[in-house]
Amino acid sequence: MSLVIGELVESAAIAAVLALNAAIGFIVELRARRAMDALLAYEAPEARVRRSGTTEAVPAERLVPGDVVELEEGDA
Numbered sequence: 001m002s003l004v005i006g007e008l009v010e011s012a013a014i015a016a017v018l019a020l021n022a023a024i025g026f027i028v029e030l031r032a033r034r035a036m037d038a039l040l041a042y043e044a045p046e047a048r049v050r051r052s053g054t055t056e057a058v059p060a061e062r063l064v065p066g067d068v069v070e071l072e073e074g075d076a
Helices: 010-043
Strands: 044-051 053-058 069-070
Touching: none
Parallel strands: none
Antiparallel strands: 044 053, 044 069
16 A cells, blocks of 8 residues: 555565565474474384293383383483
Protein backbone atom coordinates (compact mmCIF):
# COMPACT_ATOMS: atom_id res chain seq x y z
CA MET A 1 0.00 0.00 0.00
CA SER A 2 2.88 2.35 0.81
CA LEU A 3 4.29 1.95 -2.68
CA VAL A 4 0.96 2.89 -4.23
CA ILE A 5 0.83 6.20 -2.39
CA GLY A 6 4.47 7.02 -3.12
CA GLU A 7 6.19 6.16 0.17
CA LEU A 8 9.32 4.52 -1.24
CA VAL A 9 11.27 4.34 2.04
CA GLU A 10 8.39 2.68 3.89
CA SER A 11 7.86 0.28 0.99
CA ALA A 12 11.52 -0.71 1.06
CA ALA A 13 11.41 -1.23 4.83
CA ILE A 14 8.32 -3.42 4.56
CA ALA A 15 9.91 -5.45 1.77
CA ALA A 16 13.08 -5.91 3.83
CA VAL A 17 11.11 -7.10 6.86
CA LEU A 18 9.15 -9.55 4.71
CA ALA A 19 12.34 -10.89 3.12
CA LEU A 20 13.99 -11.28 6.53
CA ASN A 21 10.92 -13.07 7.86
CA ALA A 22 10.95 -15.46 4.90
CA ALA A 23 14.68 -16.16 5.36
CA ILE A 24 14.29 -16.85 9.08
CA GLY A 25 11.31 -19.11 8.40
CA PHE A 26 13.30 -21.04 5.81
CA ILE A 27 16.25 -21.52 8.18
CA VAL A 28 14.01 -22.67 11.04
CA GLU A 29 12.21 -25.12 8.75
CA LEU A 30 15.53 -26.49 7.45
CA ARG A 31 16.88 -27.02 10.97
CA ALA A 32 13.66 -28.72 12.05
CA ARG A 33 13.78 -31.03 9.04
CA ARG A 34 17.41 -31.96 9.77
CA ALA A 35 16.56 -32.65 13.41
CA MET A 36 13.64 -34.84 12.37
CA ASP A 37 15.81 -36.75 9.90
CA ALA A 38 18.40 -37.33 12.63
CA LEU A 39 15.73 -38.65 14.99
CA LEU A 40 14.31 -40.95 12.32
CA ALA A 41 17.80 -42.29 11.55
CA TYR A 42 18.45 -43.05 15.22
CA GLU A 43 18.52 -46.75 15.89
CA ALA A 44 18.05 -48.30 19.28
CA PRO A 45 21.30 -49.89 20.43
CA GLU A 46 21.68 -53.63 20.53
CA ALA A 47 23.19 -55.61 23.36
CA ARG A 48 25.06 -58.89 23.18
CA VAL A 49 23.61 -61.20 25.80
CA ARG A 50 24.31 -64.73 26.87
CA ARG A 51 21.13 -66.75 27.20
CA SER A 52 21.06 -70.51 27.67
CA GLY A 53 24.76 -70.77 26.87
CA THR A 54 24.58 -68.95 23.54
CA THR A 55 25.36 -65.35 22.70
CA GLU A 56 22.83 -63.35 20.72
CA ALA A 57 22.26 -59.72 19.81
CA VAL A 58 18.96 -58.29 21.04
CA PRO A 59 17.56 -54.76 21.08
CA ALA A 60 18.53 -53.10 24.37
CA GLU A 61 14.89 -52.52 25.30
CA ARG A 62 14.33 -56.30 25.31
CA LEU A 63 16.86 -56.98 28.07
CA VAL A 64 15.40 -58.75 31.07
CA PRO A 65 16.65 -59.35 34.60
CA GLY A 66 19.04 -62.27 34.60
CA ASP A 67 20.54 -61.58 31.17
CA VAL A 68 24.33 -61.66 31.14
CA VAL A 69 25.45 -58.76 28.97
CA GLU A 70 28.77 -59.18 27.16
CA LEU A 71 30.79 -55.98 27.00
CA GLU A 72 33.83 -55.18 24.93
CA GLU A 73 36.18 -52.25 24.96
CA GLY A 74 34.54 -49.29 23.22
CA ASP A 75 30.95 -50.41 23.83
CA ALA A 76 28.69 -47.55 24.81
